[in-house]
Amino acid sequence: MRSARLTFALDSGAFVPPADGNILVLRPHEGDDLSALPRDRVRVVTGFKPDHDWFAARGYAVSPRIDGPAAAALVCLPRAKDAARALVAAADAAVAPGGPVAVDGQKTDGIDAVLKDLRSHVALSEALSKAHGKIATFPAAATLTGWTASPAQVDGFQTLPGVFSADGPDRGSALLAATLPDLKGRIADLGAGWGYLSAAILKNPAVRDLHVVEAELDALDCARVNITDPRAQFHWADATTWKAPTALDAVVMNPPFHIGRDADPALGIAFIGAAARLLHPQGVLWLVANRHLPYDRPLAALFRDVTDAGGDSGFRVIRASHPIRPR
Structure with a gap:
């Protein structure tokens, strides 16, 4: 499902990563197909060990934390709203100013609510709907400091x-x-x-x-x-x-x-x-x-x-x- 929306966003020009630089993929799940992105530039970021190991076994560069700057990011939205907001904020802070941040999620996981909240903080694109979910993008500007995770x-x-x-x-x-x-x-x-x-x-x-x-x-x-x-x-x-x-x-x-x-x-x-x-x-x-x-x-x-x-x-x-x- 995620791969269908990602391919749709790439083919339609809604999500256009720059020609150079790392592309962060935050919190994808075991089984997610990321083949629409150039594997040598993808940096999978997940702190969930089974997902971490699954992507590592398939040759992806994987780390549990964001460990460097990036040219673009794809946020795979988790269900918990506060965690979702924190993940979007982390992507916004890591991507070079103006670089595209794509936010993807299932309707059942609350993508509509997150996009609604996000629209009042960033220049959010129109959302593309496909496979029971949505994907939308915005240019990184490091403006979501109020969304960061706090213990x-x-x-x-x-x-x-x-x-x-x-x-x-x-x-x-x-x-x-x-x-x-x-x-x-x-x-x-x-x-x-x-x-x-x-x-x-x-x-x-x-x-x-x-x-x-x-x-x-x-x-x-x-x-x-x-x-x-x-x-x-x-x-x-x-x-x-x-x-x-x-x-x-x-x-x-x-x-x-x-x-x-x-x-x-x-x-x-x-x-x-x-x-x-x-x-x-x-x-x-x-x-x-x-x-x-x-x-x-x-x-x-x-x-x-x-x-x-x-x-x-x-x-x-x-x-x-x-x-x-x-x-």
């Missing part, structure tokens, strides 16, 4: 726009934190976000070390601020493929189950599979999940003992122990 303080924790549950601990994580026993040994918090569960785990002095594993770099950077305990080790990684240095005594997680707007239980199931691989034979997984998610079968296939340890009308806290090793 927020929530219950003593730092968060940033766009990270999961940026307004405070989500209900599932709070339930899991309240249910956790006194853990000990080597632990991992998979999909740790900005560190709420990690902070709860580290209240126990019997924890030897804690691996804080998070795919979203903004969230992990918040976790580094929120957790100063020397037992914590931080990993910018896809939790479903991350490898621990040694077998773990416990894994704690509130796994995601959405990709964009679409529910995808396979993502949570992949987290469960990762936990089974990471634990030693007597290890324990502590998991919170929405009650409607189909995790019972994969849990039974991967662990010898699975019990409900708590929860409420919407969430289950699950204890699963003794992972089953494939023969």
